[in-house]
Amino acid sequence: MQKEVVVSGIRPTGFLHLGNYFGAMRNYVRMQDEFDCYFFVANWHSLTTHPDTKELQNSVYRVIAENIACGLDPDKVALYVQSDIPEIAELYLYLNMLAYKGELEKTVTFKEKARAQPDNINAGLLTYPVLQAADIIIQRAVKVPVGKDQEQHLEMARNFAERFNYRYGDILPLPYAFNYGDELIKIMGLDGMGKMSKSENQQSTIYLADEDDAIRKKIMKAKTDQGPATPNSEKPDYIQNLFTLMKLVSNVEAVAKFEFDFNASSTGNCVIRYGDMKKQLAEDMVQFITPIREKANAILGDKDLLHKLMKQGADKGRSRAAETLKMVRNAVGLNY
Numbered sequence: 133m134q135k136e137v138v139v140s141g142i143r144p145t146g147f148l149h150l151g152n153y154f155g156a157m158r159n160y161v162r163m164q165d166e167f168d169c170y171f172f173v174a175n176w177h178s179l180t181t182h183p184d185t186k187e188l189q190n191s192v193y194r195v196i197a198e199n200i201a202c203g204l205d206p207d208k209v210a211l212y213v214q215s216d217i218p219e220i221a222e223l224y225l226y227l228n229m230l231a232y233k234g235e236l237e238k239t240v241t242f243k244e245k246a247r248a249q250p251d252n253i254n255a256g257l258l259t260y261p262v263l264q265a266a267d268i269i270i271q272r273a274v275k276v277p278v279g280k281d282q283e284q285h286l287e288m289a290r291n292f293a294e295r296f297n298y299r300y301g302d303i304l305p306l307p308y309a310f311n312y313g314d315e316l317i318k319i320m321g322l323d324g325m326g327k328m329s330k331s332e333n334q335q336s337t338i339y340l341a342d343e344d345d346a347i348r349k350k351i352m353k354a355k356t357d358q359g360p361a362t363p364n365s366e367k368p369d370y371i372q373n374l375f376t377l378m379k380l381v382s383n384v385e386a387v388a389k390f391e392f393d394f395n396a397s398s399t400g401n402c403v404i405r406y407g408d409m410k411k412q413l414a415e416d417m418v419q420f421i422t423p424i425r426e427k428a429n430a431i432l433g434d435k436d437l438l439h440k441l442m443k444q445g446a447d448k449g450r451s452r453a454a455e456t457l458k459m460v461r462n463a464v465g466l467n468y
């Protein structure tokens with residue numbers, strides 16, 4: 133039986149962090165044995181914010197290295213750089229004819245970016261979701277492992293594929309956001325403000341490249357409070373975030389102990405000691421990140437290997453992309 137096709141991408145706009153790992157990369161690693169997987173570095177997407185050229189180049193290498201360090205096997209999956217697949221740009225052109233200015237202007241990420249960079253509201257920013265749809269549709273993917281922040285982009289990709297099928301015949305499968313759990317994940321910053329991010333909020337974001345002491349320092353500074361006022365209270369979101377992280381890196385006994393302590397706490401009888409919880413979390417996080425950091429650094433030091441793997445990934449990625457483009461050209465009437 134043919135395996136279902138999976139696509140996902142990461143923008144090389146800075147160091148990868150726990151949000152990227154738990155929202156996306158952890159799923160990539162699990163999916164590589166079950167599905168036909170295409171993972172890539174979305175370097176065209178990062179041009180919307182006009183990055184420094186040298187930094188962009190280094191970030192592309194880093195994203196490839198960190199993906200492998202997290203467990204992706206470049207022999208099992210196609211791991212490539214977006215700009216090495218020119219077929220994506222051609223499909224982007226066709227999909228742009230099916231995307232409307234009004235819907236693009238209403239996209240949440242567009243509105244956020246337009247607010248953040250009022251002097252650089254370029255056409256690439258407006259059509260960002262169309263390029264993302266082209267990334268996915270070029271491999272005819274049905275599953276797209278992403279974090280919660282990408283939900284709307286996935287909905288748009290589905291709309292564009294549906295519109296294409298309606299106009300030109302039913303040739304494109306519809307893609308859906310995917311996570312192994314019930315819900316898409318959002319990892320918040322440790323200050324309880326917004327999500328962990330590659331470029332903002334850096335003191336509250338834990339990066340896969342962080343040294344042990346930086347990890348400890350950031351976690352010990354994470355926002356907490358005096359504890360719950362009544363037993364079995366609902367957790368404030370910044371406390372929930374610490375529990376979420378603990379569930380991801382600590383053993384079940386540790387999580388169970390702090391859950392029990394939280395539920396047994398009330399004003400005047402605060403059983404949970406957030407200081408102890410953070411210490412435990414910090415040590416478990418160090419254990420989790422150290423091997424990833426060390427492996428990524430070793431791969432980054434070997435540019436020949438990186439180039440070889442990038443070429444191998446591009447060859448795999450282009451072969452299915454060319455097939456799709458042929459189908460699309462035929463459907464649109466561009467076959468002479």
Ligand code: TYM
Pocket residue numbers: 139140141142143144150151152153154155156174177263264265267268276277278279280281282285317318319320327328329
């Ligand atoms: P990017 O580069 O911002 O993030 C890469 C992946 O990490 C997830 N993520 C998070 N998950 C949980 N909590 C967080 N704090 C958090 N921060 C990031 C993102 O959801 C994403 O899965 N537009 C995409 C890149 C892209 C793409 C694609 C993705 C381009 N083309 C095609 C899938 C398919 C982006 O900016 O992700």
